[in-house]
Amino acid sequence: MAQKPSVPKGTRDFSPEEVAKRNYIIQTIKHQFGLFGFQPIETPSFENSSTLMGKYGEEGDRLIFKILNSGDFLKKVDEKVLQHKDSQGITSQISEKALRYDLTVPFARYVVQHQNEIDFPFKRYQIQPVWRADRPQKGRFREFYQCDADVVGSASLWQEIDFVQLYDAVFSDLKLNGVIIKMNNRKILSGFAEVMGAKDKLIDFTVALDKLDKIGEEKVKTEMLSKGISEASISKMQPLFELTGTNQEKLEKLGGLLSGSEEGTQGVKELQFIFNAIESIGLKSSKLDIDVTLARGLNYYTGAIFEVAAPEGVAMGSIGGGGRYDDLTGIFGLKGISGVGISFGLDRIYLVLEELGLFPESVNKGIKALFINFGEKEALYATKAIKQLRENGISAALYPDASKMKKQLNYANKSEVSFTVLVGEQEMNNNKYTLKNMISGEQESVDYSTMESILKS
Amino acid sequence: MAQKPSVPKGTRDFSPEEVAKRNYIIQTIKHQFGLFGFQPIETPSFENSSTLMGKYGEEGDRLIFKILNSGDFLKKVDEKVLQHKDSQGITSQISEKALRYDLTVPFARYVVQHQNEIDFPFKRYQIQPVWRADRPQKGRFREFYQCDADVVGSASLWQEIDFVQLYDAVFSDLKLNGVIIKMNNRKILSGFAEVMGAKDKLIDFTVALDKLDKIGEEKVKTEMLSKGISEASISKMQPLFELTGTNQEKLEKLGGLLSGSEEGTQGVKELQFIFNAIESIGLKSSKLDIDVTLARGLNYYTGAIFEVAAPEGVAMGSIGGGGRYDDLTGIFGLKGISGVGISFGLDRIYLVLEELGLFPESVNKGIKALFINFGEKEALYATKAIKQLRENGISAALYPDASKMKKQLNYANKSEVSFTVLVGEQEMNNNKYTLKNMISGEQESVDYSTMESILKS
Numbered sequence: 001m002a003q004k005p006s007v008p009k010g011t012r013d014f015s016p017e018e019v020a021k022r023n024y025i026i027q028t029i030k031h032q033f034g035l036f037g038f039q040p041i042e043t044p045s046f047e048n049s050s051t052l053m054g055k056y057g058e059e060g061d062r063l064i065f066k067i068l069n070s071g072d073f074l075k076k077v078d079e080k081v082l083q084h085k086d087s088q089g090i091t092s093q094i095s096e097k098a099l100r101y102d103l104t105v106p107f108a109r110y111v112v113q114h115q116n117e118i119d120f121p122f123k124r125y126q127i128q129p130v131w132r133a134d135r136p137q138k139g140r141f142r143e144f145y146q147c148d149a150d151v152v153g154s155a156s157l158w159q160e161i162d163f164v165q166l167y168d169a170v171f172s173d174l175k176l177n178g179v180i181i182k183m184n185n186r187k188i189l190s191g192f193a194e195v196m197g198a199k200d201k202l203i204d205f206t207v208a209l210d211k212l213d214k215i216g217e218e219k220v221k222t223e224m225l226s227k228g229i230s231e232a233s234i235s236k237m238q239p240l241f242e243l244t245g246t247n248q249e250k251l252e253k254l255g256g257l258l259s260g261s262e263e264g265t266q267g268v269k270e271l272q273f274i275f276n277a278i279e280s281i282g283l284k285s286s287k288l289d290i291d292v293t294l295a296r297g298l299n300y301y302t303g304a305i306f307e308v309a310a311p312e313g314v315a316m317g318s319i320g321g322g323g324r325y326d327d328l329t330g331i332f333g334l335k336g337i338s339g340v341g342i343s344f345g346l347d348r349i350y351l352v353l354e355e356l357g358l359f360p361e362s363v364n365k366g367i368k369a370l371f372i373n374f375g376e377k378e379a380l381y382a383t384k385a386i387k388q389l390r391e392n393g394i395s396a397a398l399y400p401d402a403s404k405m406k407k408q409l410n411y412a413n414k415s416e417v418s419f420t421v422l423v424g425e426q427e428m429n430n431n432k433y434t435l436k437n438m439i440s441g442e443q444e445s446v447d448y449s450t451m452e453s454i455l456k457s
Numbered sequence: 458m459a460q461k462p463s464v465p466k467g468t469r470d471f472s473p474e475e476v477a478k479r480n481y482i483i484q485t486i487k488h489q490f491g492l493f494g495f496q497p498i499e500t501p502s503f504e505n506s507s508t509l510m511g512k513y514g515e516e517g518d519r520l521i522f523k524i525l526n527s528g529d530f531l532k533k534v535d536e537k538v539l540q541h542k543d544s545q546g547i548t549s550q551i552s553e554k555a556l557r558y559d560l561t562v563p564f565a566r567y568v569v570q571h572q573n574e575i576d577f578p579f580k581r582y583q584i585q586p587v588w589r590a591d592r593p594q595k596g597r598f599r600e601f602y603q604c605d606a607d608v609v610g611s612a613s614l615w616q617e618i619d620f621v622q623l624y625d626a627v628f629s630d631l632k633l634n635g636v637i638i639k640m641n642n643r644k645i646l647s648g649f650a651e652v653m654g655a656k657d658k659l660i661d662f663t664v665a666l667d668k669l670d671k672i673g674e675e676k677v678k679t680e681m682l683s684k685g686i687s688e689a690s691i692s693k694m695q696p697l698f699e700l701t702g703t704n705q706e707k708l709e710k711l712g713g714l715l716s717g718s719e720e721g722t723q724g725v726k727e728l729q730f731i732f733n734a735i736e737s738i739g740l741k742s743s744k745l746d747i748d749v750t751l752a753r754g755l756n757y758y759t760g761a762i763f764e765v766a767a768p769e770g771v772a773m774g775s776i777g778g779g780g781r782y783d784d785l786t787g788i789f790g791l792k793g794i795s796g797v798g799i800s801f802g803l804d805r806i807y808l809v810l811e812e813l814g815l816f817p818e819s820v821n822k823g824i825k826a827l828f829i830n831f832g833e834k835e836a837l838y839a840t841k842a843i844k845q846l847r848e849n850g851i852s853a854a855l856y857p858d859a860s861k862m863k864k865q866l867n868y869a870n871k872s873e874v875s876f877t878v879l880v881g882e883q884e885m886n887n888n889k890y891t892l893k894n895m896i897s898g899e900q901e902s903v904d905y906s907t908m909e910s911i912l913k914s
Contacts, residue, residue: 005508005566008554013567015574016581019497035847037824037854040476044468045502045556045586046601051462053689068523068552070590072543082539085531095525097465099502108460110470117472119871124473129502133527143501156857158836166631205625281840331464367494379615383738384563387622397494400578400613414576440613 008143010134020364022350024144025174026127029147030167036162038125038149044107045129046097053098055105055331063132065142066095099131103148104328104341113154113333120153120337138360139317139347148322150341152329157270160304160324163342167308168342175358178287179319180313184294185271186301186323188254191264192240192292195257196233205229206295209240213293217241230401240292247275247290254292269304272301302326306342310352319348366416367395368455369435372409373402374424382423385448386431394455396421409429412438419455467591467599477821479602479807482631483584486604486801489626493619495582495606500563502586503554510555512562512788520589523552556588560605561785561798568609571689577610577794591620594805596774606780607798610784617761617781618734620799624765624777625743627801632815635768636776641751642728643710643780648721649697652714653690662686663752666697668714670750672696697749704732704747705798711749729758759783763799767809776805784856823873824852825912826892829866830859831881839880840904842890851912853878869895876912 008011014022033040046067050103053061073094076081081089100106111118130446134140149166151159156226164181171179189209193202204227208220215223220241224234239257243250247319251272258264271290280289296318303324310316320442322342353359369389371382382398399408412420422434435453436443446454464470471479480895505522510518516713530551531539538546539866557563560576560583570574581754584604591597606623608616629779650659661684665677672680677698696714700707708729715721728747735745751762753775760781767773779799786794811815826846838857846853856865869877879891890908893900903911 003568006505007501007570008505012569013501014499015571016496016498019499023497030586032847035850035852036683037827037852039473039823040480042471042476043472044464044470045463045588046468046600048463048465062527065527066525067556068525068548070519070522072544072546074547077542082542085534085539087529087531090531092527099524112468113462114463114472117870121868123854131502143503149855155859157842158830158855160853161840169847202772277837277840280837281844350675371492373615380734380737383615383618383734387738390489390626393492395494395621396491397580398615400611400615409578411578 010136010140012141012143017364021353021359022209022346024359024363025346025349025353026145026147028173029170030125030127032166032173033125035169036149036166038121038123041107041110041124041126042128043100043103043126047106047109049092049096049098050108052101052105054146056101060101063134064101065099065131065133066091066098067099068120069094069096095246097255100128101132102130103128103146103343104150105331106179107148107150108328109332111337112329112334117332121151121159122153123149123151124171125149139351141347145346147344147346148341149343150339152337152339155326155338157273157304158277159340160270161281162272163306163322164274164278164288165281165283167306167342168283169405171286172284174349174353175344176311176349176352176356179286180289180309180311181286182289182291182294182307182309183271183274184290184292184305185267186303186305187263187270188258188292189267189295191258191261191267192237194261194264196229196236198215198229198233201227201229210295212241222319231242243292247288250290250292251275269302274304279298296321296323300325300328304340310348314352314355316352319345319352364416365418366412367397368396368417369396369419369421370408370415370417371396371398371421371423372405374422378423378425378428381420381428385421385423385451386449389452389455392452392456394452396455421451465599467593467597467624469598469600470882474821474845478810478816480810481816481820482803482806482810483602483604485580485630486627487584489608489623493606495580495624496624498564498581498583499585500557500567500583501532503556504563504566506553506555508566509558509562513558517558520591520750521558521565522556522588522590523548524554524556526551526553552762558586558589559587560585560603560800560845561607561830562788564607565785566789568794569786572791572883578608578616579610580606581610582606586762598804602803604798604801604803605751605798607794609794609797614730614761615734616797617727617731618738620763620779621731621736621745622738622740624763624799625740628743628765629741631806631810633768633806633809633813637746637766638743639746639748639751639764639766640722640728640731641747641749641762643760643762644720644724644727645715645749646724646752648715648718648724649694651721653686655686655690657685658686666750667752669698676711680913704745707747707749710734718830731761736775742814752779753778757782757785757810757814761797767805771809771812773805773809776802776809777804821873822875823869824854825874826851826853826876826878827869827872827874828853828855828867828878828880829862831879832859834881835880835885838885839878842878842880842908845905846909846912849909849913851909853912878908 052064081428085298088192128144131143167181189206193199193205208223212220221234258268294307296307301323305323306321307318308320310319324340326338328339373379379398386396417438420436427434432445434445435451509521536549570640584598586602588600609905624638646663650656650662665680668749669677678691711725715725751764758780764775765777767776779795783795785796830836836855841855874895877893889902891902892908
């Protein structure tokens with residue numbers, strides 16, 4: 001019966017230390033979400049397959065975890081499908097539910113389903129795990145948390161301005177100074193394609209441009225050519241490759257470059273509005289950076305595009321991202337609801353904080369006081385003090401067994417207990433507690449109220 | 458493309474109000490878990506099927522949600538199995554993973570897998586969802602949270618004493634006074650069977666006895682008879698049906714009744730020890746009640762058995778339960794680790810608090826201050842004040858659009874905002890903010906620091 005137990009690949013156990021560190025990040029994010037006026041919702045871990053399938057492209061459909069129907073699920077399956085061992089064909093016949101792939105589509109489903117109970121603009125946040133049958137690799141898991149905040153029901157750019165500040169507030173609270181909040185606008189990318197005379201090549205163009213950082217100007221141009229974008233079109237875009245300077249300088253150059261496109265001009269105007277407001281309000285520790293090569297999530301973003309990079313010198317992909325989508329709920333039949341949202345990458349933020357040593361020391365402390373167990377009578381006496389300490393907000397416990405002193409102190413050390421408390425017969429007779437500081441090793445004999453105030457500090 | 462969206466049966470969306478109320482319960486439980494020295498762990502939502510299957514009996518196996526393998530999962534399936542449409546036979550060939558069914562088996566797996574990193578006694582808590590393909594009905598869901606605290610690595614009865622106090626502490630914090638913490642001991646039940654001369658009928662005996670509350674003495678006896686327990690055996694047990702009085706009186710009667718059974722006597726001794734300690738320590742608002750008809754989870758409990766009932770007058774099944782198991786990790790090859798744990802029933806506690814009106818009013822308030830949007834210039838001005846308020850821990854936001862005043866105030870009302878703040882041109886010129894209390898309707902014009910202190914209080 002004995003098995004060698006393990007977790008499925010791509011999934012993880014989290015130890016008390018890891019949970020404490022993850023909760024530190026999550027609580028910081030939640031706290032700011034609350035201050036910014038976002039309210040939490042939760043949706044089920046699995047959805048009807050029809051809710052998820054077809055929403056993430058063909059690749060996405062493949063990566064969605066499907067749940068097998070219960071009972072005699074083969075009973076009604078087509079004979080033919082079975083004979084041909086048609087895995088794809090049989091899936092929808094033996095599986096009606098699937099695990100959540102992201103938080104965005106379930107949110108859209110939620111908004112449509114509960115539209116009559118919701119007051120718009122609706123500001124919600126959601127921090128829950130999602131699952132993807134991706135090939136696991138370093139930093140990529142099959143189960144991971146997403147932390148999303150979205151507003152639906154307003155097209156106002158003040159939301160974008162709020163999100164820039166929200167990123168800044170969270171990363172400042174985490175002491176992660178110097179993150180770069182990159183912004184672009186889908187309308188600027190459309191404008192480029194229009195000015196180039198390659199409106200139908202928008203996706204190919206942006207996919208290539210997105211790689212500028214990684215593969216450089218020449219290779220980007222080669223890729224564009226190979227996708228059928230003409231040399232003449234590309235040369236019109238030359239200024240794009242030389243877009244340097246301050247944000248204001250970039251905006252002015254973009255304005256000139258896109259003056260022939262109404263949509264592009266609108267995109268520049270929107271970015272300028274956001275940039276002006278942020279300049280005037282100020283950021284605590286982050287930097288706003290206009291980056292027109294940014295094209296993430298182009299499938300559904302229609303306005304602003306966000307991406308957050310770790311501070312310079314930390315090699316890590318994006319630690320956050322988001323954007324505006326004009327018709328997310330349209331897939332479920334509710335048209336004309338504009339939304340904008342951002343996401344925090346919990347796992348990557350964790351790695352960055354770990355690398356930079358930014359987790360507070362207090363984040364995973366053991367309990368404040370472990371009472372040494374000297375036997376029944378002493379344990380009962382200790383238990384009464386423990387009860388009183390807990391009622392005053394101090395974590396405390398009794399070592400359960402009257403083991404050798406060395407074993408008990410050893411346990412206290414390993415569990416990072418702050419103080420051990422020794423109560424033997426003598427202490428009981430004098431109403432005293434011997435407190436041992438587990439870091440300094442100092443020991444003193446005090447009455448209950450002194451003990452409580454030492455443990456409280 | 459438009460679909461009428463819904464969630465799978467037995468699952469739920471949680472609105473901001475529901476999340477806030479659930480979090481209130483969870484935070485209360487977590488806080489006490491921490492004070493008692495329990496540390497959080499998390500395990501993956503799905504486990505290898507081999508970890509879960511066979512651990513919950515045949516019925517349990519059926520109720521475990523299985524996850525379909527990815528890719529061409531039919532490729533390697535037996536032709537025969539397909540031909541015979543053998544749903545049960547094919548399951549293990551097309552599914553290798555399954556959703557967590559409870560938190561206990563994954564915890565046992567965790568302890569065995571990480572035994573070299575763990576310092577025993579290991580006190581862990583875990584608050585995560587579990588999934589069961591049960592027929593949904595009132596109060597029974599296919600996805601629900603479990604909140605478990607367990608200690609493994611010590612046989613000390615001080616743990617049981619701690620768990621009684623933990624229940625008392627949590628329910629007292631929730632202002633749910635008068636819950637009844639029922640205790641029994643598996644050894645007492647074994648003792649009964651032994652004294653009756655029906656050791657081999659232990660399960661039948663306890664299953665019948667467990668129904669005493671519901672079906673009454675006569676029907677319990679009839680059921681015992683029908684299971685082959687003799688009339689003579691049953692009549693030996695007559696005092697059991699008349700076990701009334703205080704806990705101390707019950708313990709004394711039990712001591713006499715079980716004097717012929719070593720195991721039974723040991724069970725009475727254990728209960729007496731726990732009862733004495735709790736009598737001496739005292740409980741804040743709960744009542745400890747010895748109930749020898751209690752037999753839950755008999756499959757793996759070997760010592761103490763706990764069950765918590767809502768206060769008298771509230772019709773609700775148990776709102777918590779647990780017990781001691783001497784060999785939980787044995788199923789994964791680690792023998793001789795005694796454990797004891799308890800669980801809180803989140804959904805039922807929620808229903809009880811709702812029924813008794815015990816959720817604090819503050820639990821789901823909207824933000825503190827909503828700034829009315831009068832246009833670009835005013836919005837920018839407001840945004841600076843909002844930033845400062847948030848930095849001082851006050852939740853605040855700008856209404857995103859410069860809509861009609863009535864619409865904005867309406868939204869503020871519906872969202873349960875405490876104050877609206879009006880900043881028009883006049884206020885800007887005088888560095889003032891007009892604060893409107895949304896409950897009293899009172900309005901006053903104040904400077905920033907007065908506003909901050911009003912909003913803080």
